[in-house]
Amino acid sequence: MRFACACLLASASLLLPSAAGAAVVWQGLATVTAATPSCRSDVSERRSIAVGTVFRTVLRPKNLSDNGPDTRVAFVHDGQAHFAIILPGGSASGTYASFGVTHSGLLKANDAAPYAKMAMTPKSPSATTPFVTFAGKVENFMFISGCTISFSAAYGLRP
């Protein structure tokens, strides 16, 4: 019973900030600046990620409007795989929780892996800051085991 209550509370805290329109987000493109060999697929090019791969990306910094206390960032690869990660407390390094869908269409929820060197410029944007950049290093990127990438991203505020 105690476990069930904990799950419900955590779930609620995750879901509450999700109201579309209440959050402040920036959208843009990210490019891969370094990638481990595991990011490349031997099966299909559509699954491969390497230096120079570009993603659509959305950034939701912590503590703005209804964004909540965590920073969130998401990447879409080639219109098929969607990888959203939640960075607890917006820390520069730590363990993320990921949600989305793999290149195979598999639903993913609450996968955890390390991330590091997350850096936002400006460090604390306001809800009207027009441009933001974001960079970092993510393990098990796009739900690919052993795939670690470094990325750099440029964003514009979504009206």
Add this chain to the structure above:
Amino acid sequence: MLRPFLFALPFAALAASGAEAETVFVGDSLVLSTTTTCGTSIAAGETARLTYRPAGAKLGNGGDSYLAYVANRSSFTMTIAGAVFGSGQNYAGQNVSSYLGVATIVGGVVGWQQSPAKIGPDTETIELTATLANYLTIKGCTVTIRSNLIQVK
């Protein structure tokens, strides 16, 4: 050490992994109709990438089916445990919105017209028209989509 988020998910999908031997179809989907409850979240005429991974041991896909609707900056992924998608089934769905909200729901497959009726490892394309309730985790939002899917590696 920060703990990952706890999340009460009804999905058997959590244990699934990206096996190499699998049968996956992708298609460009067109939204044919939506109900008023969908509001501005989705509208007729919109397109997005659809990925279908039907259940089947012969397909290398295991026992669960997945249907993913991936738009420019959001995704809605549905799964049915132990069956392929078909009319009258219920799915468990997860939406990751373009505002990076995460939500889950159980919805119904109201209609599922698929040709060929049975999918095998050699099936090249699937002509699909599907009507799905509670789309994008919006209760009462029923969407009809059409897609011609092609098998990909």
